[in-house]
Amino acid sequence: xxxxxxxxxxxxxxxxxxxxxxxxxxxxxxxxxxxxxxxxxxxxxxxxxxxxxxxxxxxxxxxxxxxxxxxxxxxxxxxxxxxxxxxxxxxxxxxxxxxxxxxxxxxxxxxxxxxxxxxxxxxxxxxxxxxxxxxxxxxxxxxxxxxxxxxxxxxxxxxxxxxxxxxxxxxxxxxxxxxxxxxxxxxxxxxxxxxxxxxxxxxxxxxxxxxxxxxxxxxxxxxxxxxxxxxxxxxxxxxxxxxxxxxxxxxxxxxxxxxxxxxxxxxxxxxxxxxxxxxxxxxxxxxxxxxxxxxxxxxxxxxxxxxxxxxxxxxxxxxxxxxxxxxxxxxxxxxxxxxxxxxxxxxxxxxxxxxxxxxxxxxxxxxxxxxxxxxxxxxxxxxxxxxxxxxxxxxxxxxxxxxxxxxxxxxxxxxxxxxxxxxxxxxxxxxxxxxxxxxxxxxxxxxxxxxxxxxxxxxxxxxxxxxxxxxxxxxxxxxxxxxxxxxxxxxxxxxxxxxxxxxxxxxxxxxxxxxxxxxxxxxxxxxxxxxxxxxxxxxxxxxxxxxxxxxxxxxxxxxxxxxxxxxxxxxxxxxxxxxxxxxxxxxxxxxxxxxxxxxxxxxxxxxxxxxxxxxxxxxxxxxxxxxxxxxxxxxxxxxxxxxxxxxxxxxxxxxxxxxxxxxxxxxx
Amino acid sequence: xxxxxxxxxxxxxxxxxxxxxxxxxxxxxxxxxxxxxxxxxxxxxxxxxxxxxxxxxxxxxxxxxxxxxxxxxxxxxxxxxxxxxxxxxxxxxxxxxxxxxxxxxxxxxxxxxxxxxxxxxxxxxxxxxxxxxxxxxxxxxxxxxxxxxxxxxxxxxxxxxxxxxxxxxxxxxxxxxxxxxxxxxxxxxxxxxxxxxxxxxxxxxxxxxxxxxxxxxxxxxxxxxxxxxxxxxxx
Ligand SMILES: Nc1ncnc2c1ncn2[C@@H]1O[C@H](COP(=O)(O)OP(=O)(O)OP(=O)(O)O)[C@@H](O)[C@H]1O
Ligand SMILES: [Mg+2]
Numbered sequence: 049x050x051x052x053x054x055x056x057x058x059x060x061x062x063x064x065x066x067x068x069x070x071x072x073x074x075x076x077x078x079x080x081x082x083x084x085x086x087x088x089x090x091x092x093x094x095x096x097x098x099x100x101x102x103x104x105x106x107x108x109x110x111x112x113x114x115x116x117x118x119x120x121x122x123x124x125x126x127x128x129x130x131x132x133x134x135x136x137x138x139x140x141x142x143x144x145x146x147x148x149x150x151x152x153x154x155x156x157x158x159x160x161x162x163x164x165x166x167x168x169x170x171x172x173x174x175x176x177x178x179x180x181x182x183x184x185x186x187x188x189x190x191x192x193x194x195x196x197x198x199x200x201x202x203x204x205x206x207x208x209x210x211x212x213x214x215x216x217x218x219x220x221x222x223x224x225x226x227x228x229x230x231x232x233x234x235x236x237x238x239x240x241x242x243x244x245x246x247x248x249x250x251x252x253x254x255x256x257x258x259x260x261x262x263x264x265x266x267x268x269x270x271x272x273x274x275x276x277x278x279x280x281x282x283x284x285x286x287x288x289x290x291x292x293x294x295x296x297x298x299x300x301x302x303x304x305x306x307x308x309x310x311x312x313x314x315x316x317x318x319x320x321x322x323x324x325x326x327x328x329x330x331x332x333x334x335x336x337x338x339x340x341x342x343x344x345x346x347x348x349x350x351x352x353x354x355x356x357x358x359x360x361x362x363x364x365x366x367x368x369x370x371x372x373x374x375x376x377x378x379x380x381x382x383x384x385x386x387x388x389x390x391x392x393x394x395x396x397x398x399x400x401x402x403x404x405x406x407x408x409x410x411x412x413x414x415x416x417x418x419x420x421x422x423x424x425x426x427x428x429x430x431x432x433x434x435x436x437x438x439x440x441x442x443x444x445x446x447x448x449x450x451x452x453x454x455x456x457x458x459x460x461x462x463x464x465x466x467x468x469x470x471x472x473x474x475x476x477x478x479x480x481x482x483x484x485x486x487x488x489x490x491x492x493x494x495x496x497x498x499x500x501x502x503x504x505x506x507x508x509x510x511x512x513x514x515x516x517x518x519x520x521x522x523x524x525x526x527x528x529x530x531x532x533x534x535x536x537x538x539x540x541x542x543x544x545x546x547x548x549x550x551x552x553x554x555x556x557x558x559x560x561x562x563x564x565x566x567x568x569x570x571x572x573x574x575x576x577x578x579x580x581x582x583x584x585x586x587x588x589x590x591x592x593x594x595x596x597x598x599x600x601x602x603x604x605x606x607x608x609x610x611x612x613x614x615x616x617x618x619x620x621x622x623x624x625x626x627x628x629x630x631x632x633x634x635x636x637x638x639x640x641x642x643x644x645x646x647x648x649x650x651x652x653x654x655x656x657x658x659x660x661x662x663x664x665x666x667x668x669x670x671x672x673x674x675x676x677x678x679x680x681x682x683x684x685x686x687x688x689x690x691x692x693x694x695x696x697x698x699x700x701x702x703x704x705x706x707x708x709x710x711x712x713x714x715x716x
Numbered sequence: 717x718x719x720x721x722x723x724x725x726x727x728x729x730x731x732x733x734x735x736x737x738x739x740x741x742x743x744x745x746x747x748x749x750x751x752x753x754x755x756x757x758x759x760x761x762x763x764x765x766x767x768x769x770x771x772x773x774x775x776x777x778x779x780x781x782x783x784x785x786x787x788x789x790x791x792x793x794x795x796x797x798x799x800x801x802x803x804x805x806x807x808x809x810x811x812x813x814x815x816x817x818x819x820x821x822x823x824x825x826x827x828x829x830x831x832x833x834x835x836x837x838x839x840x841x842x843x844x845x846x847x848x849x850x851x852x853x854x855x856x857x858x859x860x861x862x863x864x865x866x867x868x869x870x871x872x873x874x875x876x877x878x879x880x881x882x883x884x885x886x887x888x889x890x891x892x893x894x895x896x897x898x899x900x901x902x903x904x905x906x907x908x909x910x911x912x913x914x915x916x917x918x919x920x921x922x923x924x925x926x927x928x929x930x931x932x933x934x935x936x937x938x939x940x941x942x943x944x945x946x947x948x949x950x951x
Binding site: 051059155158161162247 | 765809
């Protein structure tokens with residue numbers, strides 16, 4: 049390694065812009081990872097601490113996963129930014145090495161063996177990796193502080209102290225460092241290996257060879273295979289779903305050179321119309337270096353995809369959480385196990401703690417209580433799939449509105465009466481659709497004893513107050529107990545006599561269960577969720593920064609490679625503005641392509657992210673988190689994306705325009 | 717170092733570019749290769765220098781069969797024995813003249829300081845002591861070519877392969893460059909092969925080999941240096 053240290057340094061020093069952007073890409077990846085890995089566990093520890101201090105029950109061994117969704121979300125941002133960073137670094141190295149092919153061939157000619165070339169490239173990568181990672185760790189530390197304060201300020205996780213930042217956690221520091229440097233080395237390794245196969249003869253040709261047709265075709269085939277795999281993963285669902293996004297993203301990346309060959313000729317007439325003097329040259333430049341152009345378009349594409357995926361995820365979460373806080377609460381108060389309150393948005397039904405039966409009886413006996421209804425939850429299987437059962441008390445039917453069954457011309461009152469009298473259920477539209485249920489269907493359900501009982505569907509309701517979306521079958525407490533053995537309430541709706549004192553109620557709850565004042569809870573919740581969403585948007589934006597860096601990088605390289613040519617054009621009389629416009633029109637070509645593909649890929653990635661997190665989100669109050677079409681996000685991406693791309697490309701464009709004619713003519 | 721080619725042929729996509737070249741060049745010989753454009757001169761030089769492999773036949777340097785060497789071994793031969801000089805564009809742009817000259821030594825594992833010291837010495841020989849710190853982009857064509865010669869000389873090569881080294885230079889500068897090369901041959905036992913279109917340059921060598929359509933059509937030892945020339949196997 050040592051013998052190439054100096055040459056590597058020289059390349060870094062003489063190609064400053066490129067080095068800077070590569071280092072910045074690493075920096076951002078490491079920053080987001082280290083930041084989230086520092087902040088989120090610290091918040092979780094703080095939360096655990098506060099839970100330990102406030103819970104009276106001796107049984108506090110069950111792990112508290114209240115922050116898990118948030119942690120998982122943040123971590124996935126870390127991973128995404130690493131992936132994006134890695135991808136861009138990989139692309140950058142590929143472009144850099146293609147540009148440097150002539151030099152490498154020259155080194156081969158004067159006697160460098162293949163492993164020497166690999167050493168040179170890896171030395172440079174290592175240098176950049178170390179610098180980028182160190183800077184990333186420092187920025188990540190600052191970012192962690194900001195992130196913790198931000199989340200703390202949203203109040204979405206109440207009762208915790210803001211964790212102090214003292215020493216870096218090893219479990220954040222080590223993986224972030226390893227991943228930072230590792231990603232760079234891995235990203236550089238493959239282009240480096242390819243570079244070692246450069247024939248010394250290449251040194252004797254004036255221009256670097258173009259991307260050959262064969263590798264474009266291989267890319268196309270591999271890309272199509274990836275996209276098909278992604279589609280299959282989406283369709284066949286379950287475990288494969290998270291892979292769908294990754295497959296489709298990879299497929300799109302591989303197919304980009306072919307997409308350029310396919311789409312740009314069609315775009316050309318329109319561009320000619322808009323930019324009569326520059327469209328053809330820009331088009332020619334792109335087609336001549338299709339591999340390079342594909343790298344540029346891919347940087348943009350990945351940026352768009354990440355943004356749209358994040359926005360999709362955030363929109364789904366936002367809708368889901370808002371549903372949690374705005375569900376049609378039929379009562380003034382809610383009583384729920386303290387842990388459930390905090391895990392309500394994150395935990396699976398299995399982990400939910402029911403309310404103590406004696407406590408519920410005592411609450412019911414209180415004189416302050418005007419009315420009360422418990423909601424119970426069980427499970428069964430139907431046609432091999434597990435199905436949630438939600439028990440309500442038909443005599444205290446506060447979960448329904450009078451005209452909920454208007455579509456079936458039945459009164460709500462009547463449905464509730466049937467629920468009491470016989471084995472009957474009603475369902476939400478969503479469940480009816482998912483399981484193919486119709487009115488008056490008879491469902492054979494497996495009971496707790498393993499036998500089968502038949503339940504009739506007596507109503508389909510658009511939406512009920514205990515939730516929307518994929519709920520389950522709603523039946524009476526009575527039958528839920530008889531057939532499925534569920535006797536305890538998950539939570540209670542409560543109305544109190546006006547002007548009553550809460551003391552005796554609080555006494556009964558004794559810190560095990562929480563009394564939630566619905567109105568203030570809702571207000572706090574909504575503002576918390578909104579703030580939290582904002583912070584995630586900011587993260588999404590941060591993840592895009594490496595994509596922009598990649599854009600600058602590849603464009604700079606393509607300008608650099610054309611230095612001589614630009615010199616000639618300027619020498620024969622092109623103005624600076626003209627040269628600059630060519631680069632901008634190129635960017636426009638590529639950003640339109642990148643945007644369209646990126647949005648499509650982003651939607652798939654977003655859907656697969658949502659699907660990945662969804663199973664952890666099922667609660668009776670909210671239903672499951674659902675995919676939301678991110679219309680506004682797409683609009684933002686379409687307008688802001690190409691604008692940012694154009695602004696970003698001003699850097700290389702101006703560079704091209706301001707090249708010194710004499711110097712570029714003697715440039716090699 | 718002696719150079720012997722044994723019936724070498726080179727095809728590009730089935731089209732023969734060289735058709736059975738047999739050549740014997742003795743140590744210390746100074747040989748010009750001439751011929752019309754596209755006749756295969758550069759190709760021959762590449763095969764002898766081990767940066768390309770023949771489709772058929774063998775190249776022997778001293779007693780080593782190049783076709784028996786691995787890629788890495790060929791690279792070692794290049795950096796220890798062979799100095800290449802080409803028409804233009806053969807310096808690394810991000811490092812200065814001195815570092816360019818030192819590069820083959822550095823690749824070979826010579827300590828950086830020593831390599832740079834030797835590079836400085838050779839740069840003095842080619843008259844570039846004042847431009848040692850300059851980057852290739854700031855040097856004139858002739859100066860760049862001197863740097864390339866210095867880089868070829870720094871390894872004290874057994875063979876120098878030059879492909880139209882003066883092609884991009886004016887006559888006077890070209891003469892100076894060639895004078896430098898000739899000077900080298902007087903001081904060492906280095907074999908020199910130079911591809912050129914310039915009859916004046918060819919006239920100053922020991923022997924002129926002419927290639928047409930991939931075949932040697934003429935091989936003339938020049939009288940002045942006849943005592944140095946090698947035997948001619950075929951014509
Ligand atoms: N990589 C290649 N692929 C295909 N054909 C090639 C390749 N390299 C050389 N050729 C062909 O081989 C023939 C000989 O080329 P070569 O470069 O050896 O000629 P030359 O004698 O050096 O010509 P010049 O005097 O113009 O430099 C030419 O017809 C050329 O087109
Ligand atoms: Mg030639």
